[in-house]
Amino acid sequence: MSTADWVTAATDVIVQRANERLEAHRRALFEGTDRLFAWLMAGQWLFGILVAHFFSPYGWEGKVKTVHFHVWVAVLLGGALSSLPIALALLRPGWWVTRHVIAASQMLWSALLIHLSGGRIETHFHVFASLGILAFYRDWRVLGTATTVVIADHLARGILWPESVYGIVNPEWWRFLEHAFWVVFALAFLIWAGRKSLREMEQIAEGGAQLEALAEHEWRRTSVLERTAAG
Amino acid sequence: MVPSAEALSNRGPAAARWLIAGSLWLLAVAGGFGALLRYASTPAPQDDAPPGQWPAATALTRSDDRSQLLLFAHPHCPCTRASVAELARLMGRFHDRLDARVLVVQPPGAGDGWADSALRERASAIPGVRVSIDGDGVEARRFGAIASGTVLVYDASGRLLFHGGITASRGHEGQSFGQQRIASLLTTGKADSDQAPVFGCVLFDGETSRARRQPHVDS
Numbered sequence: 492m493s494t495a496d497w498v499t500a501a502t503d504v505i506v507q508r509a510n511e512r513l514e515a516h517r518r519a520l521f522e523g524t525d526r527l528f529a530w531l532m533a534g535q536w537l538f539g540i541l542v543a544h545f546f547s548p549y550g551w552e553g554k555v556k557t558v559h560f561h562v563w564v565a566v567l568l569g570g571a572l573s574s575l576p577i578a579l580a581l582l583r584p585g586w587w588v589t590r591h592v593i594a595a596s597q598m599l600w601s602a603l604l605i606h607l608s609g610g611r612i613e614t615h616f617h618v619f620a621s622l623g624i625l626a627f628y629r630d631w632r633v634l635g636t637a638t639t640v641v642i643a644d645h646l647a648r649g650i651l652w653p654e655s656v657y658g659i660v661n662p663e664w665w666r667f668l669e670h671a672f673w674v675v676f677a678l679a680f681l682i683w684a685g686r687k688s689l690r691e692m693e694q695i696a697e698g699g700a701q702l703e704a705l706a707e708h709e710w711r712r713t714s715v716l717e718r719t720a721a722g
Numbered sequence: 723m724v725p726s727a728e729a730l731s732n733r734g735p736a737a738a739r740w741l742i743a744g745s746l747w748l749l750a751v752a753g754g755f756g757a758l759l760r761y762a763s764t765p766a767p768q769d770d771a772p773p774g775q776w777p778a779a780t781a782l783t784r785s786d787d788r789s790q791l792l793l794f795a796h797p798h799c800p801c802t803r804a805s806v807a808e809l810a811r812l813m814g815r816f817h818d819r820l821d822a823r824v825l826v827v828q829p830p831g832a833g834d835g836w837a838d839s840a841l842r843e844r845a846s847a848i849p850g851v852r853v854s855i856d857g858d859g860v861e862a863r864r865f866g867a868i869a870s871g872t873v874l875v876y877d878a879s880g881r882l883l884f885h886g887g888i889t890a891s892r893g894h895e896g897q898s899f900g901q902q903r904i905a906s907l908l909t910t911g912k913a914d915s916d917q918a919p920v921f922g923c924v925l926f927d928g929e930t931s932r933a934r935r936q937p938h939v940d941s
Binding site: 546547548549550551552553554555556559560561564567568571572574575578579583588592599602603606609610611651652 | 740743744747750751754755757758759761762763796798799800801803804829831832836870891893894895896923924925926927928
């Protein structure tokens with residue numbers, strides 16, 4: 492084998508090893524973030540029940556009180572909303588479907604919490620907090636899924652029930668674009684940060700692969716010397 | 723990473739199971755949100771004909787230089803919290819044109835202290851708003867209010883200008899047709915309608931079924 496062939500082969504090995512290291516790192520990142528969301532989904536379920544219990548514990552007809560519809564919604568719809576993401580995070584962590592289901596569910600949680608809190612404007616911040624947490628995946632496609640769900644929710648409710656989204660009865664047709672603008676504003680920076688972080692992961696993987704190759708080379712050289720000395 | 727043969731053979735059935743689970747999940751979530759939307763946008767039963775003129779029999783006094791707003795409230799109704807918040811906004815804007823009164827309805831048979839609630843305190847804290855207890859709901863009956871959150875606005879001559887709710891849905895703060903119409907009536911003297919749906923709890927025991935059976939007789 493010529494020196495050039497040897498260098499090419501060694502480079503291929505390092506590149507392959509760097510890719511393996513990068514994939515392992517990303518898989519660990521996806522699985523860890525999936526597990527984080529499993530906890531978050533469970534926490535949001537409990538939080539939703541508490542919010543419903545705090546804001547609207549009972550419905551009334553005169554002196555007769557019954558458990559408020561919102562409490563049932565928090566228990567049943569909240570439970571349904573969290574169930575599939577938790578199941579996927581526990582049974583199929585790291586699967587691409589898992590993180591996209593989590594992204595969709597997380598944005599639907601925003602809609603549910605906004606409802607349960609009586610449309611409080613402060614609860615709308617949950618949307619942006621969720622986008623920030625979903626950015627932990629460092630996968631722009633996940634943010635794309637989340638954004639699609641937000642847009643679909645805004646479009647549907649904007650047509651059926653505009654005041655629940657915009658807080659006014661007759662919003663201008665472009666009001667939807669104003670909301671979308673701020674989501675895109677946040678996304679632009681989150682995607683940029685995610686890609687930057689991914690490049691750093693690639694550099695770490697390459698550095699690790701080179702170190703491995705050097706260590707292996709050193710080990711082989713030492714072994715040969717030891718065998719030569721022994722022989 | 724190359725998947726094992728076992729993993730490959732399991733992928734089909736496993737993916738199908740997840741697909742079924744995902745479809746069921748989508749159905750459950752869509753159904754849940756649909757039910758929530760329907761609940762939030764379904765108004766309470768409402769009297770078709772509240773007194774067109776300020777009733778002579780009422781014990782309530784009326785301002786003769788400003789419009790009189792009455793808000794009938796169930797003291798424990800969570801939806802009415804939003805109505806009180808919207809009343810505060812209306813009063814912030816029209817405090818010089820409105821004399822507002824919140825009547826906390828105590829249904830027949832309710833014990834002492836039953837009307838004491840955070841909602842009553844919240845209403846009392848609004849500047850320019852008087853709050854009183856409507857014992858046995860006598861005034862609510864007289865003014866034809868069935869649901870908590872019912873707002874009636876009479877002009878200075880005692881003529882009914884508006885009746886209905888001032889929230890857009892159950893328990894949701896924010897603009898509503900009711901508020902817009904009251905604002906329009908107070909500023910221009912006209913509006914596209916003189917009523918709006920009420921979103922709130924029913925004020926009297928068994929009133930939901932009764933309201934659906936027979937129309938209210940004006941007193």
